[in-house]
Amino acid sequence: MFGKKAGAVTAALLTAVALTACSGGNGNNPAPTATESGGPTKELPKIYIYQNTGALNQKPEGSVPEKLEEMKQHYMDTLGIEPIAIVPPTGSAEEKLNLMLGSSDEVDTFQGNWDDYASKGAIIPLNDLLDQYGQDIKKAWPEEAWEYMTDKDGKIWGIPRGEPSVHYPIWVRSDWLKKLNLEMPQNLEELEAVMKAFKEQDPDGNGKDDTIPMMTDLNGIKNALMGGFLQDGNSNWIDPADNKLKPAELAPGFKDFMATMADWYQKGYIYKESFSKFDPLELLKTNRVGMSSMWYSRITLLFPQIKPSLPEGAEYEIIRGIEGPKGKLMTASPGSTASMVITKKAKHPDAVMKFINHQYQDIPTNSLTAAFGKDWRYTGDNKFDIELTTPDITYAGEYMVSLGTATELKYAFNDPVKKMHADYLTKEALNLEVAKMPIDSTIIYDKDALAENIPTNSDIDRLRSEELVKFVTGARPISEFDGYIEQLYQAGLDQWIEEYTRQYNEKKK
Missing domain, CATH: 1.10.287 (Helix Hairpins)
Structure with missing residues (x-):
């Protein structure tokens, strides 16, 4: 999870160039490969990867060309498959994909919600391909993840991207709590008291009445806070009066939730621009944000970048165990139909499945290589702690197709900037005990x-x-x-x- 889906997870915009160079300078003319017998050369099967997975978040401008070629040759030598990456234009990845699916252009695999494409006949079911060439993929994901990939007839349409997770924790400046002699809040009243203190007591020490007790957005208040007011949290619910499924707005407690949020907003506890566009990184740089209830990576990825510029001791910690009148504040994100799919246009669907499956072998080694090329290494003997070996990433991940919790929870960066994010994924994201689960979380609506x-x-x-x-x-x-x-x-x-x-x-x- 290099960034938000998803839905889960709001990915960085990708570059507008197809990085498909090979030794001859033309991605459509692969290097010939000799047969084992030394006989005539044969053309390797090409697979066309539409790189909209978010892998390029780490380096949106893409790979250094020779490093991309090096990785292409690696897969040609290892698998006998020539991967060709298609990087969509900035800001129009979905539009470009739909145009390619409807044209004669080659595109074999991409990330999407399978139920959006299966009904249009754009993708193929994967049952047989998984049985024959995807055994490592099948083993990597739990049974519940496959349920989101399967239709009512038992057809599997995609390779999972994620599983139910906690994406909206509440982070608090723990150094400010200590400075103001406050305890970690355990209920809504204590949470509000902390926000009040942050607002009134100038914990950032700049002498101005400009402290922001909570940075959030619409999804943040719903997923991080609504559970304290509604029995089922941010979820549809069953009305016992008629046994019908109804939206949260009709549930007991929704009006109280909304009134409390409005009260906090008017008191200045919630950032005034929370529901319009703003830059969380720039806001964090001001050293004025006391809490965050946004998507988790708004802290895990951004805060470590600017921590050195903040006062010594600055730290954000998760508020654990906090409850409201109706129980846990947080609502977990259910699984989704987001997945890697194989198109009906694919000339070599077996090669596509073999290529994806390879990244699920020897986890996390192969998936890390797909993400970082040769710019990483293990720091111990446990095949868990890793570090990047160069200050600048040279291979950006154009061939990475195994993004998701099945591989990304199997390693952690031994790096101060990336460690916080990795620790959240490995220790917090799948801890569903701290949040409510929507009652219809297993339903894939048509x-x-x-x-x-x-x-x-x-x-x-x-x-x-x-x-x-x-x-x-x-x-x-x-x-x-x-x-x-x-x-x-x-x-x-x-x-x-x-x-x-x-x-x-x-x-x-």
């Missing part, structure tokens, strides 16, 4: 049926996001909450409830 049976589904989704922001920021008074619920019904919420309930009852196990 998106086509949702669109067909809820014509206004997108309007309802938009209302749910936009109006929540309005209530929290005070643009709409809490007194209009009942009017908001009526708005949802006018937008087709009855149809929403009927269709989601139908699918939930049909698909639940």
Whole structure:
């Protein structure tokens, strides 16, 4: 997980160049390979990797050309397969992918939600390929991860990217707690008391009333805090009055959650720009942020970068065990249909599966090589602690197709900048005991049926996001909450409830 999905996980924009150079300077003319008998040369099977996995987050400009060629030759020699990386244009990866899928362009594998592509006939089921060439992939992922890859007929459409995880913890400046003689908060009242102290007592010591008690966003307040107010957390729920599945807005406690967030916002406890675009890294650099409830990597990846510029002792720690009136504050992210898929256009699907499977062999060695080439090494004998061997990454990961918890939780960087992120992944991300799980977390809803049976589904989704922001920021008074619920019904919420309930009852196990 080099960055957010996902959904999970908000990836960095990729470069607009196809890095497909080979020894002849043309990625479509592979180097010939001799047969074992010394007979005529034969052309290796080419596989075309659409690199939208997020692997290039570590180096968005891509590899040094000769290092990319070195890695291509490595796979040609090791597997007898010639990989060709297609790096999509900046800011339009999905658009470019759809154009390629609908044209004569070669594209064999990419990352996507399989249910978005299976119904369109763009990808193929993988059962037989996994049985024949993907045994290491099958062993690497737990059974529940495969459930998200499988349709009602038992067809497996993708290779998992992740599994249920905790993505929105609450981080707090523990050095500020010590400075103000405060204990780590264990409930909502104590959490609010800490925010109040951060706001009023100038823990950053700049003499100004500009401390930001909490940096967050819309997903942050829902996934990190809503569980303390709603029995099922940030989740749909079953209304016992009619046994129908309903959205969180109709659950007991939602109005209290919204009112509390609005109160915190008006008191200045929540960053004023939380629900518009802002740069978390630049905000952290100001040494004014007391807490964060955003996606975990907003701290694990960003804070270590700027820590040397902050006062000595600056530290963020996770608030563990905190609860509200309805229990745990956090809601875990369920598994998803995000996966590596193989297209119907693939001329050598067996080679694609062999290539992916290779990165699941000898975990984490092969997956690390796919990510960093030869620019890494183990620091001990345990095949767990690693470090990068060069200050600058030369191979960016264009051929990496094994991103996900099955490989990324098997190593940790012995590096002050990367260690915090690795420690979160290996020690915290899969600890589901600290969070609530959505009640329909195992349901893969049929998106086509949702669109067909809820014509206004997108309007309802938009209302749910936009109006929540309005209530929290005070643009709409809490007194209009009942009017908001009526708005949802006018937008087709009855149809929403009927269709989601139908699918939930049909698909639940």
